[in-house]
Amino acid sequence: MMRTILVLAVIILANIGLTAQEATETGMALPNVKVKTLDGAVVETATLGQGDKPVVVSFWATWCKPCLVELQTYHELYDEWKENLGVDIYAVSIDDSRNARKVPAFVKGRTWTFNVLLDENQDFKRAMNVNNVPMTFIVKNGKVVWSHSAFAPGDEEDIEAELRKLASSEG
Secondary structure: OHHHHHHHHHHHHHHHHHHHHHHHHOOHHHHHHEEEEEOOEEEEEEHOOOOOOEEEEEEOOOOHHHHHHHHHHHHHHHHHHHHHHOOOOEEEEOOHHHHHOHHHHHHHHHOOOOEEEEOOOOOOHHHOOOOOOOOEEEOOOEEEEEEEEEEOOOOHHHHHHHHHHHHOOOO
């Protein structure tokens, strides 16, 4: 009995590891899922990051404290990143439909100026194999070129270094 439980646990953990590996696989094309802007316009996710400029796609939720720290940090760096590196940021809320109604006021209260999208059914989250938030991807030419899960102060320096490498490889 104990051996069976142990074998099942190993199989489950192996599958979780495989899903996490798939999520961070570079070169993965951005899937095409419909999400909404804060004003209700539909956006097809495959259109994000189609150009030569890198795009940051960060999955978050209003209840996730590390997500809020991450997005506030991005907010503080956004103007500089946009001006110097041509970066755009899409913060994708995975709050369910009940909590998603609170997101516009939540964002406005923080004065975030980057793009915020609503993934109420978590279709985009599932398509990107995101298991936990925050989860951040850098996309360029429609493909995932970098990913990072979780957030701790200082992680923005790694993201910026990656963005600088991508910006310098454009010419």
